Amino acid sequence: MPTGSPEYDAVIVGAGIAGAIMAKELARHGKRVLILESGPRDRRDRVPFQDTYLKAMAKLPNAPYPPYWTFDNSSGQPDQEAVPRAMTAMTFAWPGLTEFNEHMAGNQEAFDRFNEQSYLTYQTTSEIPFLSTYERLAGGTTWHWLGTSLRFAANDFNMKTVYNQLVDWPLELTDLYDDYAAAEDEIGVSADVNDQRAMEPYLGVQFPPGYEYPMERIPMSVSDKLLGEEMQGLQFDGHDLLMTCTPQGRNSEYRRGRPACQGNSSCIPICPIEAKYDATATLREAENGYHVRTITQAVVTGLEVDESGRITRVNYIAYEGEAGNYTCTHESVSGTIVILAAHAIETVKILQMSRDRQGIANTSGQLGCNLMDHLCYLGYGLGNKQGFPYRGPRSGSGIESLRDGAFRARRSAWRVDVGNVGWEWADDDPSTSLKDFVNGTNASRLNPKNEKLFGQDLVERLNAANTRMFRLCYLVEQEPQQCNRITLSKTYTDGLGLPRPEINYTVTSSKYTLRGITAAAQMTDLIFDKIGANRVFPHHSSDYSKFVDAAGFPGISFCVDGTHYQANLYGAGHIVGTYRMGFTPRDSVVNSDLRSWDHKNLYLLGSGTFPTIATGNPTLTIAALVYRAARSVLRDLA
């Protein structure tokens, strides 16, 4: 092992939002920083990404970005690719509820067939695939994030104390006020603080006096305003249903060289004009302005540890070329501080691969455990009035008044993301309805008489349906559970010979979570009964508020509180909990500064540190925690 002083003050693994902000913070203070990024970098100003996205039949979150995988082209194979990752497309390969129960549940051979094709492999005790994905390229998953930038509520940090549920965080909301402000500035959040303060009766105080967001709010869409008006007077679990304009990481003015949002409506998977923040903006600034060095296509294979527990070296494979024909070199670099910011699955993998795959940083036994997501329950239907969706940011409003409340002693909470793109997520519209009206089919359930239309009739029917579509996505808080965990596969490897993750994942083992899902279903009925789903749409009389979609997407079947339910679930892209922070080395992987309890010069960033998934989208809190950790790193380096 080479000796001497480390080559860098800090080596950061991962060039996503956490790694980029950390790099900029450290380099701004004169530190020598290296970033190792496993994936490539965009050198064509988004053009190939956007082109791939527009041509993709399934416009999924991963669609624009390499490595590619589609139904009809399986050439992107996880055993061949240097940087494969979880893909939304693979969740479609998982059988729907009925087929799962008939063919796959617990069946080793069926699981083997699935695992062959999937980067994430599964133990047969899994009842559902992990539904969310991430990206491995410079800029990370912010390439395809929505931009929702909500602060967590005070009680999100104190679930055990307040509701005797889940666990507490080792810090309070007020500890994060300044860091939230710094993150909102770096991301560039557009919001009116008064809109958010209006939630205080429900969420408590979230802002110090005098706080203002960096930019004015993004105006609400016609559709959101209409739904808000139509919902007026409704209550659920004793809370008013209120429509709130969402704080969004997209520009409401020209700022820092990026334009105001133009409403391309494709925030997920790609903002073509970079009005939505992504981490490439911070990364460029760190590199051009503060001399941060980034090596792309550098896959970390493990960390070396000395007798005192300090991380001495970061080992990585530098690769070039195409899948199946890589040129690889084994490299190694040292840093006084080592920071893993490779997202909640890859960070775990790096730690588990270290020390000859015996693993490090796991005195608590919690590493890889407590894998969580916001389980997305979709409620969708038609309104009486035209809201004109498919216009504006993909989501610009939400129902936030049910994110906290006494009900959390019994069931999980949720926020409702109010969609702005019709049934696109739920039903792939307007494609599905158009094909129905042309061909006389009824996949959308909007053409029960199997009519075949053309000309003006076709235009008018398509318009009547699609301009009235509403879609709610409940982000159901999932309980952290030991059984939902990531380990290294002993069977499956990637294109560099590194083990793929093996996952065990269940939902029905938590009544707390399930009751959140059933509450979401009940509120959907309440809303669509009020807004008059389906009473004006021609030639149809059945109920458009659907609890279970057609088979073909992973679902769960369960009995709770004496009632049987079925629900299809989707991922929110919020991968959380796998190296939780906590109060002691026995209960957690990192402390409240995100420092490893076991290795004093090792920091772990990202939503993997969240002890609970809380009720807001995670990116803003990820960024805020980076500022907190950066202060600790700078103290270490002082």
Place this chain on the structure above:
Amino acid sequence: MPTPPPDSFFDLSSALTGFTVQTLKFAQQNADFYGAFRSIYGAVEFDALMSAYADITAQGDTGADLAKSVLADGSTVAETARALMVFWYLGQIAPGGKGAMQIPTANHYAQGLAWRAVQAHPTGVSTLQFGYWASPPPPLEDFL
């Protein structure tokens, strides 16, 4: 540079889709619907559709009557006509009319009529300005 389509292609397409010839010509300007349909769906089928169209117009039918004849049960070109409608609306087409649908180019998607029919813009491609979403869209006729 692709071959300019004959007027009959636009007239037939207009009757089938409900959009004006002018709007179809704007779409064709940025994405070659004519050439791509013929080459991907099949020249034989496409030419049969166009000659069926010629026969019907020779009988004096226009507009909706014409489309009705083309799409009638038992019409040998109805399937081709419906594939052409889906292509105009969504930019999606299956080679030879069978198998998996594909989108030949980004502009075939971006010029799709479905978005205009719902008074919106293709998801991912807007030429509108900040905040447009806070007001209702122009009337449907303006999009046709």
Place this chain on the structure above:
Amino acid sequence: MVVALAVGWFAARDVPPPQPISDVVYDLPADVDPVAGAPDLADYDTFSWLSFLALNAPADQTKFSDAPDSEPTWAGWMEDFQILVQDGQVPPPWGSARNIPPLCRAIATEANITRVLTHASKTAGVVNLFEQAQSGPLIDQNGAYVRYEILVNQPMYDYIVDNQLYNLVGLDAFGPIDFPSGNPRSGEIGAIMVKAAWKVMGLGDDPSRFHVTEAYVVDAQAQSCAIERLGLVGFHISTKTVSAPHWIWSTFEHVDNVPDRGTLTPRAHYNFFDPFCEVKRPGQCVENAMPALPWAPSNPDQVPSQVVRTTPIGPVTAVLNTKFQELLREANPLSVWANYMLVGTQFPQRPGDPTDPTGRAFPQSLANTTLETFMQGDTPPVSSSCVGCHNRATTTASAKPSDFTYILSRVTAKY
């Protein structure tokens, strides 16, 4: 308002230029002047060339025939940094010389150098170079960064100054921004913006083929300034007219810039392409790829950009190029201006279309290889479209449309 309903296949039209041009003209056209009916591509391309001739005519009232190269009219226009003042300042009177930055004063010579080049990427600002970069820099065959400048004509400048649009108070107080339009009836000239791309004259460059200038070249990152001799390689003219409230977007390039993709003709020297790149720098010849980071003009060992044109110049435009280049050579066989070509003109086909604030622009995409190097192609809306991008330009915190200019987006003076 002229509504152009002639949607077409412009290639199919048999083109000669719409009007016989027997000699180089020196008057700016106020607007497109259609030969018949609604204006079409040939009319707009002719407008572009007439604008190019008028703007590049010698500033001293001499003629193209008098010298191969001379200081053009537009060089005396006001540049963006003169508009982007600090708190409490007022932009200088029209015609004022540019400020020589403190960095450059130490090397200021007797020579009458007035041009200062600060932009190192197309949209890079001076306040923080990297807050502005929505695209990367272009590096020439000698490893030097291409430099850019943005200038406006007097009607546009006066509109900004008279209406106090150079600070946020003024912008907030003012109603919709609507720059004056060129009017063919009155002959009044409207707002015009010019964007120029310059490359340092170096090894392998023949300065007698370029319009050249001497300028202070500022490197804001390295805090340095140098006097360089540079040649014009790219030139945008954006003109607001009655027929084109979305502006007419004309773009020119030096003929030696790059080859068309896949149609390399052996040539001694391209400005931004090396036929032997793979031999000299294996693995570093990805076409139209942004340079590796970090981006800094002072870094040693810059890797030249390997640029090709992905969309060939259309036949209508090519015919006009030959015609006007011949005209310039007839005026002066050594004219440097004959070494420039029109890449294309983007114009609104249906200005009043309520469904499209870009007026159904044609062509959908248009790129100059020196100004939109990395976003060539035809993928909407990421591939370069002049009107598409400038349609996104806003000013003030409420994102008021700035009538297609980013200069007002960059205003920071509070009062």
